[in-house]
Amino acid sequence: MRTRAVYRLATVLTKSQLRGNQRGRIFTRWLSKPYTILVVDVSLICVLGFLGYAAFSSYLPPDFTSALQGTEIQGLTAIPTATSFAVILLGILGELSQSIQSSNTDLVNWLPISPSEYVAGSTLSLAYTYSFLPSLFLGASLGPAIFFGQPNVWLASAIMSAVSLLIGACVVEMLRSITNRISSSFYKRSGRSGIIVRLGLTILVLVFFQLLFSGQIIVYVLHAIVQTVEAVWFIPVVWPSLAVQTASEGLLLPLLFALLSLAFTSVLFGLAVNFRTRYWIPVPVSIKINSKPYQPTSTKIGIPGVTSAESAIFRKDLRSLTRRREMARFLAIPFVLAASMAISLSQISTASGSANLAATIPLYLIPIAVFCEVLSMTSIGQEGQAVWNIYAAPIEPKQLLKAKMLLTTLLGIAFTFAMLIAITFFVSPSASDIALLLCLGFIVVLEEASFGLYVATKFPDFRETVRSRYVTIWGSMIGMFLGIVIALVTATPILLEAFFSGLTIELTAATFFVGVIICLVSWKVTMRQAKLMFENIQI
Amino acid sequence: MDLLQVNNVSKGFGELKAVTDVSFSVESREVVGLLGPNGSGKSTMMKLTVGVLKPDAGTIQMLGSDVASNPTNAKMNVGFVPESPRLYEFLTGIEYLDFVAELYGLDRTVKQDRISEFLKALDLEGRENELIHGYSQGMKQKLAIIAAMLHRPKILVLDEPLNALDPKSARIVKELIHKFRDEGVPTIFSTHVLEIAEAICDRLIIMYQGRIIAEGTAEQLKTKAGSTGSTLEEVFLKLTGTSDTREIVEALWR
Numbered sequence: 015m016r017t018r019a020v021y022r023l024a025t026v027l028t029k030s031q032l033r034g035n036q037r038g039r040i041f042t043r044w045l046s047k048p049y050t051i052l053v054v055d056v057s058l059i060c061v062l063g064f065l066g067y068a069a070f071s072s073y074l075p076p077d078f079t080s081a082l083q084g085t086e087i088q089g090l091t092a093i094p095t096a097t098s099f100a101v102i103l104l105g106i107l108g109e110l111s112q113s114i115q116s117s118n119t120d121l122v123n124w125l126p127i128s129p130s131e132y133v134a135g136s137t138l139s140l141a142y143t144y145s146f147l148p149s150l151f152l153g154a155s156l157g158p159a160i161f162f163g164q165p166n167v168w169l170a171s172a173i174m175s176a177v178s179l180l181i182g183a184c185v186v187e188m189l190r191s192i193t194n195r196i197s198s199s200f201y202k203r204s205g206r207s208g209i210i211v212r213l214g215l216t217i218l219v220l221v222f223f224q225l226l227f228s229g230q231i232i233v234y235v236l237h238a239i240v241q242t243v244e245a246v247w248f249i250p251v252v253w254p255s256l257a258v259q260t261a262s263e264g265l266l267l268p269l270l271f272a273l274l275s276l277a278f279t280s281v282l283f284g285l286a287v288n289f290r291t292r293y294w295i296p297v298p299v300s301i302k303i304n305s306k307p308y309q310p311t312s313t314k315i316g317i318p319g320v321t322s323a324e325s326a327i328f329r330k331d332l333r334s335l336t337r338r339r340e341m342a343r344f345l346a347i348p349f350v351l352a353a354s355m356a357i358s359l360s361q362i363s364t365a366s367g368s369a370n371l372a373a374t375i376p377l378y379l380i381p382i383a384v385f386c387e388v389l390s391m392t393s394i395g396q397e398g399q400a401v402w403n404i405y406a407a408p409i410e411p412k413q414l415l416k417a418k419m420l421l422t423t424l425l426g427i428a429f430t431f432a433m434l435i436a437i438t439f440f441v442s443p444s445a446s447d448i449a450l451l452l453c454l455g456f457i458v459v460l461e462e463a464s465f466g467l468y469v470a471t472k473f474p475d476f477r478e479t480v481r482s483r484y485v486t487i488w489g490s491m492i493g494m495f496l497g498i499v500i501a502l503v504t505a506t507p508i509l510l511e512a513f514f515s516g517l518t519i520e521l522t523a524a525t526f527f528v529g530v531i532i533c534l535v536s537w538k539v540t541m542r543q544a545k546l547m548f549e550n551i552q553i
Numbered sequence: 554m555d556l557l558q559v560n561n562v563s564k565g566f567g568e569l570k571a572v573t574d575v576s577f578s579v580e581s582r583e584v585v586g587l588l589g590p591n592g593s594g595k596s597t598m599m600k601l602t603v604g605v606l607k608p609d610a611g612t613i614q615m616l617g618s619d620v621a622s623n624p625t626n627a628k629m630n631v632g633f634v635p636e637s638p639r640l641y642e643f644l645t646g647i648e649y650l651d652f653v654a655e656l657y658g659l660d661r662t663v664k665q666d667r668i669s670e671f672l673k674a675l676d677l678e679g680r681e682n683e684l685i686h687g688y689s690q691g692m693k694q695k696l697a698i699i700a701a702m703l704h705r706p707k708i709l710v711l712d713e714p715l716n717a718l719d720p721k722s723a724r725i726v727k728e729l730i731h732k733f734r735d736e737g738v739p740t741i742f743s744t745h746v747l748e749i750a751e752a753i754c755d756r757l758i759i760m761y762q763g764r765i766i767a768e769g770t771a772e773q774l775k776t777k778a779g780s781t782g783s784t785l786e787e788v789f790l791k792l793t794g795t796s797d798t799r800e801i802v803e804a805l806w807r
Binding site: 308410 | 648683
């Protein structure tokens with residue numbers, strides 16, 4: 015294996031990973047170099063360590079610090095295993111959100127690189143990319159470790175975390191090869207049903223991932239690792255943690271587990287090389303959707319006022335949403351938001367109806383607003399380089415906007431119903447409150463769909479990268495912020511009902527008036543922006 | 554009769570002047586070849602012609618109507634294949650063609666008949682229900698060509714349409730272009746393969762650095778360049794100021 019080739023390849027793959035995420039000049043120019051990543055990691059550890067030590071020695075009350083004594087070892091023990099899991103999860107998430115065009119390794123097929131060099135380079139690049147995770151964990155634990163006189167255990171944790179980082183990276187590398195091959199064979203045989211299964215599984219993984227990274231669950235997982243690490247000593251992925259846990263019990267056990275961890279890493283590397291050798295060139299997937307002879311689809315989708323061209327764009331976008339792997343992240347949003355809302359709602363008291371409604375409205379509206387805003391503001395950019403099909407077609411900007419808005423509105427309304435069912439389950443609102451929430455939900459769906467389209471036409475991003483954004487960073491920031499503000503402004507009159515209970519009808523009317531005004535203004539500015547977009551093609 | 558009239562058109566992208574003061578016209582029953590080295594402004598000129606781009610100066614009249622002020626009308630009359638067309642890869646071939654046909658408002662029966670005929674002619678029958686993602690480059694190119702011809706346009710604008718096509722399909726496309734010409738539908742056609750240009754086109758326009766530097770039949774261009782009896786390639790290299798290619802190769806070999 016040529017180490018120089020491995021290093022160069024790792025650098026290139028890291029650059030590709032970071033530039034694919036379009037994180038700006040700092041990331042693309044500076045942080046894509048391995049040694050600068052290392053410097054940043056060490057600096058992160060030092061800064062966090064210094065802050066932690068300062069907090070423990072000067073600012074935190076002695077009762078608090080003494081209560082933490084003993085848990086420090088547990089925390090340091092958890093870091094290596096947590097690192098492996100986090101890298102594997104992030105790796106899977108990265109693979110899932112990657113567009114199909116970017117998910118192959120075409121370039122290396124004709125370059126003089128051996129499978130082992132490729133796997134080593136790719137593993138190293140994954141380690142570079144995700145090295146911020148153990149750095150964060152280790153930085154946060156350095157101060158307390160020094161304060162409690164456990165620097166040697168911290169050092170053991172740092173070394174084993176580096177090994178765990180490589181374990182996680184090797185697993186991701188194996189998964190990449192396997193999933194490429196399995197998915198190819200699976201789709202070839204299953205066709206349309208395979209796509210549905212893939213969509214369902216992808217959404218499930220994304221939802222699992224998002225929920226896992228909520229604060230409460232992280233604490234639970236870390237605690238579980240520490241509790242069970244000894245009981246599951248036979249599982250290789252916890253060996254690095256066991257090396258840390260036994261660090262204060264002499265040299266033999268930690269050395270044994272450290273050596274076992276290294277051996278396990280080597281085995282994983284060997285397996286990854288083996289898989290890559292076997293599945294080196296990704297098989298082009300040809301998925302047959304239908305075996306029946308061609309029958310043209312009906313020209314309209316059956317909604318009054320929707321032309322055949324608008325219906326065609328609507329149907330195309332619906333297929334895009336359900337067939338493109340990278341689109342699953344958008345479909346996962348409602349599930350994640352609904353789960354977060356359910357957790358929050360379960361904590362709300364059901365004692366007073368009015369107070370409940372006031373507390374429920376933001377919890378109900380913000381997920382709807384976020385979902386519709388995200389769908390809408392990415393709807394133009396997701397055309398990608400194929401947008402020329404739209405530009406070259408004899409359609410007016412208004413027709414494109416109508417079709418895009420229709421899809422967001424229909425999905426938004428479906429989500430509104432789902433949210434309302436969840437709310438009814440948790441809060442048991444009155445019939446009039448349900449009607450009010452339903453109308454409010456519809457208004458917000460329309461507002462976000464039309465305002466989102468303004469952002470989509472003003473800040474479209476048609477670039478097709480490893481993880482395409484479809485809307486510029488500025489656009490997404492502005493869109494998300496103003497989207498939530500719009501939802502809250504619309505709901506403000508109705509929220510004031512808690513203070514002016516005699517003015518229910520007037521406040522309800524004011525809410526809908528505000529909603530209608532926002533919809534009309536958004537639609538008007540979006541139309542103007544869409545015309546400008548059509549005149550200044552960005553491909 | 555001029556179906557297309559381009560008058561003093563200019564287009565820039567920031568500092569870059571892609572097209573400068575270009576004028577030409579296209580009559581019915583002719584195939585016009587747009588030639589030029591990479592970056593000479595051919596693709597920009599084609600996008601301007603079909604109303605995808607708006608000129609900074611000058612006018613383009615298509616069938617008597619101004620393209621810039623009524624681009625939708627122009628697009629309805631044009632069949633356009635861009636250079637390396639990107640298609641919606643999550644659609645099947647048939648879904649893509651169905652989508653395009655609906656954008657042009659084709660009747661259901663007409664749509665079905667034409668799509669079936671084209672698929673058969675270009676050897677895509679049997680693969681039409683597969684996702685475009687699994688298609689070869691040539692198959693994607695064929696789909697783009699079918700999509701451009703499906704609505705029986707009044708003008709065809711094809712930017713390197715024969716790229717990646719197999720010989721049989723390339724021949725069919727050439728025959729189709731001539732068939733359209735015989736029916737009064739002109740084609741503006743760009744290619745880097747000068748033998749193809751000479752064989753297909755009735756008239757050639759050579760662009761260089763955003764301007765038209767020569768226009769006429771292949772024979773007229775040879776006469777203009779003072780190279781009667783030489784190949785179109787030699788005329789092209791002479792007109793575009795390319796120095797001795799042998800010297801370049803020798804320099805590379807050193």
